[in-house]
Amino acid sequence: MMFEKNSAIIKDVKKLSFDYVPAKLVHREEQMRRLEMLFRPMVTDGVPCSAFLIGSVGTGKTVTAKRFCEDLLKYYAGNSKLMDHIFINCRIRNTAHGVILQMIRNFDTGFPDRGFSADEMLRSLKRHVESRSRPLVLVLDEVDVLLKNSNSDLIYQLSRFTEEMQGGSSISMIMISQEPVSEMLDSASISSFKRANTIKFDKYTKNELKDIILARADEALMSGVVDLDVADLLADIGKVYGDARLVIEMLEKAAAIAEEGENGRLTADDVRSANAMIYSNVSENKLATLDSKRKVALLAIARAMKGDPYISITRAEKTYAVVCEEYGQSPRKHTQFWTYVQDMEKINLLDTMVKSETDGGRVTYISIPDIPPKELAKKLEYMLESPISDDEFEF
Secondary structure, three states, rough: OOOOOOOOOOOHHHHOOOOOOOOOOOOOOOHHHHHHHHHHHHHHOOOOOOOEEEOOOOOOOOOOOOOOOHHHHHHHHHHOOOOEEEEOOOOOOHHHHHHHHHHHHHOOOOOOOOOHHHHHEEEEEEHHHHOOOOOOEEEEOOOOHHHHHHHHHHHHHHHHHHHHHOOOEEEEEEEEOOOOHHOOOOHHHHHHHHHHHHEEEEEHHHHHHOOOOHHHHHHOOOOHHHOOHHHHHHHHHHHHOOOHHHHHHHHHHHHHHHOOOOOOOOHHHHHHHOOOOOHHOOOHHHHHOHHHHHHHHHHHHHHOOOOOOOOOHHHHHHHHHHHHHHOOOOOOOOOHHHHHHHHHEEEEEEEEEEEHHHOOOOEEEEEOOOOOHHHHHHHHHHHHOOOOOOOOOOO
């Protein structure tokens, strides 16, 4: 029967959604502390506050703002107080009219989308906020899209609302952007905000991504289905971008692939297949640029990998000697083989890393992040059976 198979991998797929807000954020504690410091005057004295969250895609800006607002709501409720918060994505609502309309509909779901000027809508919004006699936190995500459409006057008007309000009402703002917002605001708007209220979100490091993967896997997947080496491979793929969204998406797709398999756990090849679905650097054309010597070296690495996340260069060279004999080539010495590896890393066919061993030594490890090694080996075997042209690529 359809949909009756019990899950062996996925425990709660909703925990892998971009909309999911974890109870505790990994490696964004400092940003949460900064928000708490900036918004303390709102909590203690009812003073409107503001913050700019700046960083590239996938650095945790949106989830941090959502987590902070949810924690604020809990704090107010725990102290028998009330507050409102409104979240608006300015890529969707990219005009002043659209933003004001969504704010009003937070209080009046039946408010018409036509027939009122911006000034009339702002007056209506003010009445709604005042009537609630509580602070409102407005989050404008991707606010740079709104500001590029020459809507900085709206930001100014919202920032000045509190001066005319009665009864403890106020509007505080969190603005989220990939680039500095202050450069897009007019002088009047800038005067209403403090530049020091900017909170920077750097790209995640590899180790931070690994911690995020393990934390999300703990919530979303069955216990013990993700090995540390597999999480390490996922983080290795994502480290170029420092993007948590990317690795969470890959984790979700890899888990779905693993669900169809028979291993009962998420493997390195599941990760590679997921990466190939999202973005792959491996293509027939790129492989075709390799000469036969490098094809043989890459085939040896693919065969030695056998689904493992990483292999040592020593293990790769042992397989290389066997593959060279199979294809009638003389195996090159370590220095030349290492040159082949470096050449292929330059064009993103593989990755290398150096790890410290327990005996104090350091060993080079190789990974193939973009395609299951078994599939790569099939492609190379097919190419090596074809006649070799005289214009093969030489580095």
